[in-house]
Amino acid sequence: MTEKRTIRKWFWVWDFEKEERWLNEMAQSGWVLIAVGWCRYTFEKCEPGEYIVRLEMRGGDDSYIEFMKETGAIYIGRMIQWLYFCKKAEDGAFDIFSDRESKISHLDRIGKMLEIIGAANLLIGIVNAWNGSFIGTVNLLLGTLLMYGLGRIHGKKEELERDRQLYE
């Protein structure tokens, strides 16, 4: 049986690039992701550098996963809205987004989610704090943190948008 190992690790949503980098470092060192869970990553032994791993946020859409499989990608699994794919490195470069506009709309999807959950927490937090409830403080802290994340996503987006004036 192939050797397996599970690692518990936490990444903030706005650090999704860092998460992807880590998963690829694991693949480089001979461990490819085969399953994802809540802060849980399961790996299987593979040849070092055999796979390239990619992740993205996208709503539940089975026809998309089918489409990815048609293009030779292997579907690893999902964690809520996040999809994880890999592809054999020998099949050539593997990316999910190849142009600026689709990278921007991906960031928009993440931003929207942070905005909704963040704003809801701030709102509930204010109401609860008004009523003197301790939970209100937790909501306010969480809401503030998510708004910070939203700022990080906006920063990434602005970097991409800067080129728009010059390039199609």
Place this chain on the structure above:
Amino acid sequence: MDRDLALTESTYYILLSLYRPQHGYGIMQQTEALSGGRVRLAAGTLYGALNTMCEKGWIFQLPVESGSRKKEYQLTEKGLLVLKKEIERLRELVKNGDLIMGVENND
């Protein structure tokens, strides 16, 4: 009909690939081959572009044949017009480039 807007390279090559019926992976391969490996379409980008182009009525999805699960797409009349207009626009750009810069530009 977005008369004044230039297509992105991805959009241009996707439309060009759909001059004949083609499925997603075929579009990716054809684009890479036509551009000599310079333009590479990633699957997530292509999927979004295909959906948008279907909504705009530039392309349509062919009826799925039994036995094959791969969805095939092709240009509509409208899509063909968009593509022709873009080729015309690109010709104008190159023509003016040659006009101003002269032949040395073609070395």
